[in-house]
Amino acid sequence: MKKISGHKKMSISEWFSVLAQYSEENNIDRDVYGNGKFLNEFESEMAKKFGMDKALFMPSGVMAQLMAIRIWSERKKNNRFSCHSTCHLTRHENNAYQELHGLSAVIYGKEHKVVSLSDIQTIGESISSVVIELPMRHLGGDLPEFEELRAISDYCRSKGIALHLDGARIFECIPFYQRPLSEIVALFDSAFLSFYKGIGSTSGSMLFGDTDFIDNAKIWLRRHGGNLFELFPLAVSAKYFFQKNECYFHEYFEKTKEFAEVISEFKSIHMIPSSPKTNMMHLLIPLSAAELAKKWDESPFGDLRMGNWGEVAPSVCRLEFVIGRASLEWSPQEFKEALNYLLK
Amino acid sequence: MKKISGHKKMSISEWFSVLAQYSEENNIDRDVYGNGKFLNEFESEMAKKFGMDKALFMPSGVMAQLMAIRIWSERKKNNRFSCHSTCHLTRHENNAYQELHGLSAVIYGKEHKVVSLSDIQTIGESISSVVIELPMRHLGGDLPEFEELRAISDYCRSKGIALHLDGARIFECIPFYQRPLSEIVALFDSAFLSFYKGIGSTSGSMLFGDTDFIDNAKIWLRRHGGNLFELFPLAVSAKYFFQKNECYFHEYFEKTKEFAEVISEFKSIHMIPSSPKTNMMHLLIPLSAAELAKKWDESPFGDLRMGNWGEVAPSVCRLEFVIGRASLEWSPQEFKEALNYLLK
Structure with missing residues (x-):
């Protein structure tokens, strides 16, 4: 998967x-x-x-x-x-x-x-x-x-x-x-x-x-x-x-910038930092921990789990997204579909 | 070996x-x-x-x-x-x-x-x-x-x-x-x-x-x-x-007692403790570190090395002998020949 x-x-x-x-x-x-x-x-x-x-x-x-x-x-x-x-x-x-x-x-x-x-x-x-x-x-x-x-x-x-x-x-x-x-x-x-x-x-x-x-x-x-x-x-x-x-760190960073472009189209997701400096970012996503867990469990788009740092406000989770070897397999379009699924 | x-x-x-x-x-x-x-x-x-x-x-x-x-x-x-x-x-x-x-x-x-x-x-x-x-x-x-x-x-x-x-x-x-x-x-x-x-x-x-x-x-x-x-x-x-x-600890101890019998025939080797309590003993052996190293290097009886704690008196080394899986392959007779070689 x-x-x-x-x-x-x-x-x-x-x-x-x-x-x-x-x-x-x-x-x-x-x-x-x-x-x-x-x-x-x-x-x-x-x-x-x-x-x-x-x-x-x-x-x-x-x-x-x-x-x-x-x-x-x-x-x-x-x-x-x-x-x-x-x-x-x-x-x-x-x-x-x-x-x-x-x-x-x-x-x-x-x-x-x-x-x-x-x-x-x-x-x-x-x-x-x-x-x-x-x-x-x-x-x-x-x-x-x-x-x-x-x-x-x-x-x-x-x-x-x-x-x-x-x-x-x-x-x-x-x-x-x-x-x-x-x-x-x-x-x-x-x-x-x-x-x-x-x-x-x-x-x-x-x-x-x-x-x-x-x-x-x-x-x-x-x-x-x-x-x-x-x-x-x-x-x-x-x-x-x-x-x-x-040898992969440059590739991770390029992929991170592609993903950041995609995320910026979703006004309800807040990126930390606002533009990526490394192959990591934190995301504030308008879902409760329970909603997120359910979405992750039922995902038809593969494993969408990220490190969940917990709810920072009612129905807002802070996620740690690390772009690594596994992430390289995703095109921006596929990533966009996955985010659409999470937020729909 | x-x-x-x-x-x-x-x-x-x-x-x-x-x-x-x-x-x-x-x-x-x-x-x-x-x-x-x-x-x-x-x-x-x-x-x-x-x-x-x-x-x-x-x-x-x-x-x-x-x-x-x-x-x-x-x-x-x-x-x-x-x-x-x-x-x-x-x-x-x-x-x-x-x-x-x-x-x-x-x-x-x-x-x-x-x-x-x-x-x-x-x-x-x-x-x-x-x-x-x-x-x-x-x-x-x-x-x-x-x-x-x-x-x-x-x-x-x-x-x-x-x-x-x-x-x-x-x-x-x-x-x-x-x-x-x-x-x-x-x-x-x-x-x-x-x-x-x-x-x-x-x-x-x-x-x-x-x-x-x-x-x-x-x-x-x-x-x-x-x-x-x-x-x-x-x-x-x-x-x-x-x-x-x-499962081997009893076997180690039995072998240790066999070896202790052999060692007791060599009056110039001092065993610590005088009779073994576990599958370990220390030996005071009348050889300098240099003599011992040479004997070990040239051994025709396999690898006779033991932990050398150094010279405790002129031409006396303290050795740590641990009876483990490798030691089980030795008969008392073979061990005796090895000691004869070291001390001859």
């Missing part, structure tokens, strides 16, 4: 099979506690791609970002970091930054606005680091202009504040910025990438920084319990799907 | 293939952030086997034990826990208990002795929990008598101290205690199991406790970054190898 949002998921058995073949063809070796030829070469390749000194693969982004802000806080001898109110660290991690790391979060900016230089300039407290998420998921994948980012980076450097990139979806930003990844990342002192967003792998993330930073991160990784006995089940998948899907 | 210690490792490609077939045959579903039919049923089965209310699968034992002592410390409103000086928490985790959890460790007992009731009675400070590792790896897999354990458990309960089982290798203890697993675990308030020791899987662990304890652990798991997007790559392997290898 055709699926409008995201990637088609392999079955578990297919996932194991594909990686069996891939590891045989590439003669992949086992790693032990973070050391192994395949694993370390993968880290080096990714570090090079990011233009950073070193990279460290680990099971999750939660631990990657926590150790990043902890390391900056120790280097700068300041327990305070600053982030947007929609930051993963303060929204989705049961306050681990505080409960585990004893850090304090200062919120910058406005909840529904992308980060600006003035947000950072007016933080008003001494901080060790600033976290910026690119794209901003809670804002439907919105992005600041590159020049704004550069100004923020210059400002932070002039003040001795470390700038950390929440780059879970950083590959999703390249088509809009039209710059090489390394030029975007160069504005930051550390960065993190997730492998199960646009890249389509399973759990797994990578942390990037200078050599000292990554040496330090290895100690924190142990403390978090993330320095696993073996990482190959996650790392082989990460590399396989990265190689397979890295 | 025959291998004297531990398990034969599958190639990565074989590992992926075997699990592809297993997941297809068992129609295994994907999990999301800890929720999934296969994953949760596996947890329930293991909880039942352990005689505990609930179980929680996670990527590593480091995080499992840290959250266990943190939860007990919060419940008992006391930041101090107590453990043996060879405990994983104080030896191998870069002081995460302190750096991440703000806990304080009080060491009980003597470094080269198994835990006794009097060790626990003489801790001399108020503590929230006591951690006991069964078997004690740094003591060559030595074990206290069951009655001693029961007395410790009774004492802790009478004092309101939580007793946590570092049961990374708990299945290895069953042949010596000759009791069902649940009877051993019943002495403890929480327990942890590793899947890559005797069970022979890859990274993965399980934490056991009462319902409140596990509900709490889920929050700490998130904070540690261990609540992965998907756990199936580790969990499918854990269940597969558990089913495959659970």
